[in-house]
Amino acid sequence: MPVTEVLEALGSFEISLTPDIPREVLDTITYFGHVAIIPGRVNPAAAGDGLLGAARYVGVVRGRRVDDDRRTKRTEDATRITGVGMAFWLGDEDNKGDIYENAIMPASASFASTINMLLPASGAVTAGTIYSVTGSYSGRHIYETPRTAIQYVCDTMSTTAIPVGWRVNGDGTLDAGPESALYVTSPRCVIVKRGAGEDMTLRALPGSTGVARDVEDYSTRVVLLAEGEGESIATGTADLSPATGYKDLHGNPLRLTRLVSESDTTITNADTRAAVALSQYTGTRDALELSTTDYDVQGSFDVGDYVWVYDPDQGLIDTASEVTFRGERINPIKLRVAEATWPVTSGYTIAYRSGTGVWTDLTDYTEFEAASEVRITVGEFGRALSGAGTEPVGSRPNADTSVPGIPTLIEPFVGSAYLDARGFTRACVIISWNAPLNVDGSTILDGDHFEIRYAIDTDMIYPATWAQIAQVRWMDLQTWAQPFAAPDGDWQTMFVAWGEATAQLQDLSPGVGYDVQIRAVDKVGNTGAWGPVTTFVTSQDNIPPSAPAAPxxxxxxxxxxxxxxxxxxxxxxxxxxxxxxxxxxxxxxxxxxxxxxxxxxxxxxxxxxxxxxxxxxxxxxxxxxxxxxxxxxxxxxxxxxxxxxxxxxxxxxxxxxxxxISDLTVSKVTAGTVSANWLLAASIRTAETGARVELASSGLQAYNAGGAQTVNIDSATGDVTILGQIISGTSGRRLEINPTATYLPEIRFYASSGSNFGYINGVSTGAEVNLGVNGGVFDDSGVDCYARLYLTGGTSEFAVLRADTQQRRGGYAFVQPSSAFVGYSSGGTDGGKFFATSTQGWVGWDSGVSSTANHMQFFSGRTRHIGRWADFLAVDSNEGIFTGSLAGPSSGDAVALSFGPTMDTQLLPIVAVRDNPSVANTRGFVVSASDATSFTCQLSGAANGAWSIYFWCYRI
Missing domain, CATH: 2.60.40.10 (Immunoglobulins)
Incomplete structure (x- = not known):
C-alpha cells in the first residue's frame, strides 16, 4: 500500500481497505474523488477542506479493485482503491485533460502572465503563488494539455543558474517559479550509510545507495525540428561547448547528433529549446536509488527538495562541498529528490472527499502497512520520460505554415461614372480575380480574406480634349506632353471575405489612372505576397449637368x-x-x-x-x-x-x-432700381425730414417720425447706438434686449420655442444700481415659482420666490455689509436658519414665535441656547443629550428609570436629588447602575417622604 510521488509527474497511490468496511461507506467512494493522507488523527467531517492543505499527500481516485485475499471464507473481501497525484488535473499520462482547442498565444509576456494564460479553462487547477522569472515568453499552444504546456514554458525559461519548475498543491492550486522559491535548495537532511542521527542543523537518515551509469543517451549536438512540415520545417540547433574529450577510432572528436521533434515550438524558441534538450544528454546517465530504513521521512524533505548523500564506497563524495555533522567534516554530494516511495503506516488519517465536497473517514477501515524502507530516487532520474523528442521525426502534426499564392486579376475591369451625394461626378470600377493555391501547390482550405490596395498612378500621361483644354488657363497647364499632372495619393486598402471573387472600388476620380494589387490571407494569419501592379483608367465624366431653369x-x-x-x-x-x-x-x-x-x-x-x-x-x-x-x-x-x-x-x-448715358441727373431717376459698381455721392437718404434713413461718409443713421435719431453707426469709430428693442429672432431660442415698452435695461433669454424666459434687469434706487438675475418660471406643486439673485448695495439676496406674491418659497440666502443669513421659509413661515455677524453666530430653528424657538447662539467666550432640550419620554435611540425628572417611591431609597428605546451607545447620567428639607444636607446618593437602556439612583438611606430626581443624560 505505498505512495509514490514523482517530481512534476503523476505518481501513484494504493489504499487497501478491510473486509468489514460497510457497504454505505464503500459506496461513497467514486471515481475522480480525492483521498487525503494526513499525519495524526483528525475528524475529516469537522476539519473539512482545510485538510487539503494540511495533508501529506492528496491523490485522485481512478481505480477500485475487489477480489479475494484468501484469508477468509468470504469472497470479494479484498478492496483496494488506486489513483494518481494532483498533477492529474493538468493532464494525465496519455495527454488527456483540458486540451487547448483554441490557440493560446502569449506574446512577449511575463512568466506569471503566461502561466495564468495556460491554466485549465475548466478551473480544475487555479493559480496559487506564481513567482517572477526573468525574461519574457512568446509562443503558441494548441491541442495539448496544460501540464505539457506549463512544463514547456518552465523548461524554456530555465537557465543553468536559475532552474524553473512547478507543482500542484493538495488544494488544487498551482505554484510555479524558480526552484529556490518552491523547494528546499539548501539541504536540511543527509543520507549516510553509517552514523545516522540528529544535529543542530541537519538530520541524518540511514540508507544504502545503488548507482548505475551509462552514456547511451550521450549527445554532442541537437537539431530540433520546430513548427512546419516538409521543406518548411523550422529548425534550432545547440552544440556541446567546450568540445567533448571523447574520440572515435581514428582520433577524431566524438560527434553524436540527436534529432528532436517539437512541432509546437515556434522559430523564435527553436534554439532555446534545442539548448534545453542538449543539456539533458551531455553527461552520463546516472540512475541513483537510495533506500533509507527510516520510513518516517516527513519533515526531512519533500519531492523536489535537495538532500546531501554521502557514501564514499559508491563514490558519492564531492570535495567542493564540506558539511560538519556531529563535529565530523564530510564531503557529501548535493542531489535533488526526484521520486519517493513511502509506506502508509498507522498513525495517519485516511479521508475521502467526494466531488460534492462531502468528507468520509476511512481510517478505521484501512489496512495499514508495516514500517518499511523508503525508496528515494535522486539526481538525473527519469530523463527519458521527461525529455524532449517524443514526436516522430519527419511528417508529423504541425502548425499551419502554408502561405497562400497570388490571386490573378481578370482584365479588363468594368467601370462607370456616377454622381455622389454632393453632386460631384465620381467613378467606380468592378475588379474580379481567380483564387490562388498555396505556394507549395496545395489547395487553400483555410482562406480568410483578400486584401486589395489601390492608389493613383503617377506615371501615366493623361490625355485631354480641346474642350477640356478650353476650360483651363494656359498658365495652369503642365508640360506640353502632359497638360494635366497626376494627383498624388497614398495606398487605400479594402478587405473582401474569402469566397468572394469581385470587389467594387468607389469614389474614384473620373478619367484618372489607378494602380491596384491583391493578396490572400489565411485564417492563421499567413499572408501571401502582393500580386503585380495592374493599372487601369476610370471612366471619363460623361454625365452632363441637368437642364437649367429659365433665366x-x-x-x-x-x-x-x-x-x-x-x-x-x-x-x-x-x-x-x-x-x-x-x-x-x-x-x-x-x-x-x-x-x-x-x-x-x-x-x-x-x-x-x-x-x-x-x-x-x-x-x-x-x-x-x-x-x-x-x-x-x-x-x-x-x-x-x-x-x-x-x-x-x-x-x-x-x-x-x-x-x-452721357448726362443723368437725380431728377430723371423716378422709379426702378439703380445698379452700379461705383456710385459717388455726398449723402444718400430716403427723405429730408421725418422718418428716414441716411447714408453719408460719417456713417449710417436712422430717424423716427419726430426727427429723433434712433440708430447711429459711426464710420470712424465703429460705435453703434440703437434706441429701442434688439431681438435676435422672432420665435424659438433667441435673445431680446430692452423688450418692454418702457425700455428698462433688461436682457431676456428664451431657451426654447415656448414663452418661458429668464432675464437680467437693472433697477435704480437713487444713485444706486440694483441688478437682478431671474430664472424662468417653474411649477412647484401647483405654485408658479422662479429663482432670483438680487444684488443691491444694502441687501443682496438669492432665493426661490412665488411668481404671484414674490414671497419666499424654500431656501434663501442674503448678505449685508454687517451680516449674512441663510434660512428656509415657506408661505411666510420661517424654519431653520444660519446667521452670522462680526460678534456672533446663530444656528437652529426659528419660526418667529419666541416660545417655540430653538437655536444656539455663539458669542466671543460664551454660548447661549434658546429653546428646550429633548425630554426622556420621547427620545430616539440616537439622541445625544436629553433631560427629565422622576418622582421616587415614598420613603424609598432607590429609583430606576428606563429610557424606553435601547440607545445606540452607553449613556452617562448627571443626577440631582430633591428630598425633605430637614435632611436635605445629610442625604447622600449615587448612580448605582447605568447602561444603554436605564439607570438607577440609590439614596444613602430611606427618604422621609416624597422625593424626586432631576437628571441630564449624555450618550458617548
Missing part, C-alpha cells in the same frame, strides 16, 4: 442683363450639380431656337462655391437691337459636358447701361 432677363437697346439662380428646370434654386464650370448665354429672335455657336453671346462663371454660397449669376450681354429677343442658357461642367438648353426668357428695352 431672369432685363433688356435695353444696347444690352441684355441675365440673372440666373443656378436652379434646375425641374424646380428649385442653387441645386445644379457641384461640378459646374460656367453657363453659356444664347440669344435669338425665336423662342424655340436651338443654341449654336452663332447664338452664343457669352459665358458666365458658375461653380460649386457660388451654389453653396447661393450667389446668383449676373451677366450682361451686348446686343444692339431694340426689338424683343429670347435668351436661353446651357450649363457646362468642368469636363465640358453640356446640358440641354433652358426654357427661353424674353427681354425688351427697359434699361440703358452707364456706357451709353
Amino acid at each position: 431672369a432677363v432685363a433688356g435695353s437697346r444696347i444690352a441684355v442683363q441675365v440673372t440666373h439662380e443656378l436652379g434646375k428646370s425641374s424646380g428649385g434654386t442653387f441645386n445644379l450639380e457641384s461640378d459646374m464650370d460656367h453657363l453659356e448665354i444664347h440669344v435669338d429672335y425665336e423662342p424655340t431656337f436651338t443654341p449654336t455657336e452663332n447664338t452664343l453671346k457669352g459665358k458666365a462663371p458658375a461653380n460649386a462655391g457660388m451654389i453653396q454660397a447661393q450667389i446668383p449669376v449676373v451677366f450682361t450681354v451686348q446686343v444692339e437691337e431694340t426689338s424683343a429677343r429670347y435668351v436661353r442658357v446651357v450649363a457646362v461642367d468642368k469636363t465640358g459636358n453640356k446640358s440641354g438648353p433652358s426654357d427661353a426668357a424674353t427681354a425688351t428695352a427697359l434699361l440703358i447701361d452707364d456706357a451709353h
